[in-house]
Amino acid sequence: xxxxxxxxxxLYTVEGLDRREGWETLLVTGPAIGxxxxxxxxxxxxxxxxxxxxxxxxxxxxxxxxxxxxxxxxIIRREKPEIVHTHSSKAGILGRxxxxxxxxxxxxxxxxxxxxxxxxxxxxxxxxxxxxxxxARRCDAIITxxxxxxxxxxxxxxxxREKFHxxxxxxxxxxxxxxxxxxxxVRRELGIPGGVPVVGKVARLFHxxxxxxxxxxxxxxxxxxxxxxxxxxxxGILREALSDRAxxxxxxxxxxxxxxxxxxxxxxxxxAMDLLVHCSxxxxxxxxxxxxxxxxxxxxxxxxxxAREVVQxxxxxxxxxxxxxxxxxxxxxxxxxxxxxxxxxAARGKELCVEMFGADRMVESIASLYEKLLKAS
Numbered sequence: 001x002x003x004x005x006x007x008x009x010x011l012y013t014v015e016g017l018d019r020r021e022g023w024e025t026l027l028v029t030g031p032a033i034g035x036x037x038x039x040x041x042x043x044x045x046x047x048x049x050x051x052x053x054x055x056x057x058x059x060x061x062x063x064x065x066x067x068x069x070x071x072x073x074x075i076i077r078r079e080k081p082e083i084v085h086t087h088s089s090k091a092g093i094l095g096r097x098x099x100x101x102x103x104x105x106x107x108x109x110x111x112x113x114x115x116x117x118x119x120x121x122x123x124x125x126x127x128x129x130x131x132x133x134x135x136a137r138r139c140d141a142i143i144t145x146x147x148x149x150x151x152x153x154x155x156x157x158x159x160x161r162e163k164f165h166x167x168x169x170x171x172x173x174x175x176x177x178x179x180x181x182x183x184x185x186v187r188r189e190l191g192i193p194g195g196v197p198v199v200g201k202v203a204r205l206f207h208x209x210x211x212x213x214x215x216x217x218x219x220x221x222x223x224x225x226x227x228x229x230x231x232x233x234x235x236g237i238l239r240e241a242l243s244d245r246a247x248x249x250x251x252x253x254x255x256x257x258x259x260x261x262x263x264x265x266x267x268x269x270x271x272a273m274d275l276l277v278h279c280s281x282x283x284x285x286x287x288x289x290x291x292x293x294x295x296x297x298x299x300x301x302x303x304x305x306x307a308r309e310v311v312q313x314x315x316x317x318x319x320x321x322x323x324x325x326x327x328x329x330x331x332x333x334x335x336x337x338x339x340x341x342x343x344x345x346a347a348r349g350k351e352l353c354v355e356m357f358g359a360d361r362m363v364e365s366i367a368s369l370y371e372k373l374l375k376a377s
Contacts, residue, residue, distance in 0.1 A: 016363030146306025170362025179271030
């Protein structure tokens with residue numbers, strides 16, 4: 001339960017189900033280890049039942065993974081749940097295996113991002129595909145956070161199309177609809193002058209998140225808009241390397257590293273921006289895209305996975321080829337030069353996202369799927 005979209009999705013689901021009459025949940029998670037921040041305290045404060053399996057960790061470790069599997073089995077046998085719903089790749093494999101071994105009536109898995117992708121070793125990718133196929137046979141339904149994710153999984157032979165259900169990842173809409181209210185105070189807090197353009201990115205400072213492409217584009221943007229500030233919200237293992245590259249290019253002084261931000265403050269950070277850039281190379285459907293549009297902030301995104309289900313080129317935002325730097329710089333400068341046109345796109349995106357991304361809507365869709373599967377079990 002580190003800070004992240006998959007984790008927020010899981011938390012909102014559990015909280016929403018707990019509020020529904022006749023439902024009881026238990027959130028089982030590994031420890032929130034790492035520089036990304038955590039959501040365990042938020043879960044505890046909201047009254048969610050939580051059980052931490054200490055050996056359920058992100059890194060692959062045969063001993064720890066086997067011990068985590070047996071811990072999950074013990075919990076499932078004790079709780080006797082009607083439904084086990086797993087999230088993320090490793091927990092999804094171990095959890096589905098444990099639930100199957102314990103005879104759980106309904107098993108559901110959500111794919112937030114596929115573990116296999118074009119940027120990894122082919123043998124590793126083939127292993128992950130085999131594991132996902134194996135795990136898919138051990139569940140009744142697979143939820144994906146966008147249609148593109150389902151299509152990729154089907155193309156890889158993970159399971160038949162009938163097993164997949166797209167349910168967009170819900171969020172607390174009001175947090176982002178009201179994001180602009182703290183614009184001036186957030187800028188003061190971050191030391192950003194009130195009248196300068198702010199280009200933001202919200203993501204862990206981690207591999208494949210694409211910060212390096214934005215840094216490479218900065219000199220071209222600053223040549224035309226020298227007062228621009230680039231706001232990085234999030235932290236991670238690449239902060240030093242990214243800082244070093246920014247110094248090499250002479251753009252370090254134009255970057256504001258906000259570091260870790262409490263989830264309740266992400267909306268306010270977005271509201272302080274004039275433009276949000278999402279240049280990750282791998283993401284299910286990045287929550288920050290609808291979050292920015294809900295806040296009325298124009299967006300630019302690389303065309304990866306489910307991005308185009310929210311960002312329609314020239315309609316609700318700008319959509320670029322993955323890894324493009326020149327095009328990224330051009331799109332940023334266009335947005336800063338034509339703010340009224342960019343704002344009109346954001347307004348259309350806002351209307352779309354209000355319909356698609358409410359947390360209550362997500363929970364209702366998941367609960368309906370649960371009930372359908374229970375009837376068929």
